Amino acid sequence: MNQDLSFSHGETLEHLECSKCSEIYPHTVPQNVCNACGKPLLARYDLEQLTGIWTPDTLLSRPASLWRYAELLPISTPEDMVSLGETITPLVHAKRLGAEFGLTEVWVKDESRLPTGSFKARGLAMAVSKAKSLGLTDLAIPSAGNAATALSVYAAAAGITAHIFMPQDTPDFNKQTCQLAAANVTLIDGLITDAGRIVAERKEQEGWFDVSTLKEPYRVEGKKTMGFELAEQFNWELPDVIIYPTGGGTGIVGMWKGFAELEAIGWIGKKRPRFISVQSTGCAPIVKAWEEGATEATPWRDAHTVASGLRVPQAIGDFLILEAIRKSNGAAIAVTDKAIREAMQLLPTTEGLLTCPEGAATVAALEQLMANGMIEPSERVVLFNTGGYQS
Numbered sequence: 001m002n003q004d005l006s007f008s009h010g011e012t013l014e015h016l017e018c019s020k021c022s023e024i025y026p027h028t029v030p031q032n033v034c035n036a037c038g039k040p041l042l043a044r045y046d047l048e049q050l051t052g053i054w055t056p057d058t059l060l061s062r063p064a065s066l067w068r069y070a071e072l073l074p075i076s077t078p079e080d081m082v083s084l085g086e087t088i089t090p091l092v093h094a095k096r097l098g099a100e101f102g103l104t105e106v107w108v109k110d111e112s113r114l115p116t117g118s119f120k121a122r123g124l125a126m127a128v129s130k131a132k133s134l135g136l137t138d139l140a141i142p143s144a145g146n147a148a149t150a151l152s153v154y155a156a157a158a159g160i161t162a163h164i165f166m167p168q169d170t171p172d173f174n175k176q177t178c179q180l181a182a183a184n185v186t187l188i189d190g191l192i193t194d195a196g197r198i199v200a201e202r203k204e205q206e207g208w209f210d211v212s213t214l215k216e217p218y219r220v221e222g223k224k225t226m227g228f229e230l231a232e233q234f235n236w237e238l239p240d241v242i243i244y245p246t247g248g249g250t251g252i253v254g255m256w257k258g259f260a261e262l263e264a265i266g267w268i269g270k271k272r273p274r275f276i277s278v279q280s281t282g283c284a285p286i287v288k289a290w291e292e293g294a295t296e297a298t299p300w301r302d303a304h305t306v307a308s309g310l311r312v313p314q315a316i317g318d319f320l321i322l323e324a325i326r327k328s329n330g331a332a333i334a335v336t337d338k339a340i341r342e343a344m345q346l347l348p349t350t351e352g353l354l355t356c357p358e359g360a361a362t363v364a365a366l367e368q369l370m371a372n373g374m375i376e377p378s379e380r381v382v383l384f385n386t387g388g389y390q391s
């Protein structure tokens, strides 16, 4: 497999733009959120310059890695790339699982193959690369677990110090891997939102740059490559439905953004998959907002679920998640922890694929969606197994 990342291309990133008020910021200095309204910033590229010049054929000679989409990534020189081998993840035709639900076109995007065993690697590869290119030395993150592990190893590889804040009851795998990579770990009595408050309070004095979900503009750029890969793997024809386990929402927001970019440069048409956002009934702020027809979510109290990646009581990008769901004609649904536990066996027994609880939640959601008639038997459905099984 060609993993040579040394191909170059011109600078295509233009600036950062506020997702709410459209204020513009340079990408050449570190910036968290919009100074004016506090909302997430999104990277904007010179899409016009790329149109007709950058074509899918160019990908053929490129590495089987998310870096192949370089023109739509925020890093323009190979020296700035901090890579641990972010392979294109398999898209598995889950025929036996599909048959269980009367579907022929169920596919699983298996993100467990990425470094650190979860798709958090995509976002942190991009954020750490950009941080390195901007000369940042200390990165701080509030995490529910997998983002902490990913930051720890990417920061270590870049010679950057990682400061981790996560709940005491974060899975052992995450605590141990952060320690192994010599990150500075603080376990807190609270949830990811409490960890986020601590980072916000201390970062200025400590000289840390905050790489929280969507308070840092480039993690979402890494996450959007899930959408690029999916489009390429289906030969630039998007599926009908994407079922996605939602915490902070970078995946949905990223893919939605990525699809718009692909359409703008003429690689795909107007069709979009319906985004089905899945949460746990123990922490379902997006589902509640969706059901109420709200454009923003209210913080969830007493959040608890076996799927730690979904234990996010409040997301700064809530309005962006809800917008993508609404504009795609999708929906948001909650599944119980009991259903998640039961679904943990469905992919292993039908397809031999081990899943994380968050991935299992998409299987539980599929069952519910079929029972409610929200998916037609002939439709093509993609489930995201966002990470591997960890005991």
Ligand SMILES: *Cc1c(COP(=O)(O)O)cnc(C)c1O
Residues within 6 Å of the ligand: 118, 120, 146, 147, 213, 245, 246, 247, 248, 249, 250, 251, 252, 309, 310, 356, 358, 359, 386, 387
């Ligand atoms: C973080 C995480 C999620 C939630 O992802 P978002 O894109 O932030 O909504 C889902 N699954 C796993 C395994 C995670 O680590």
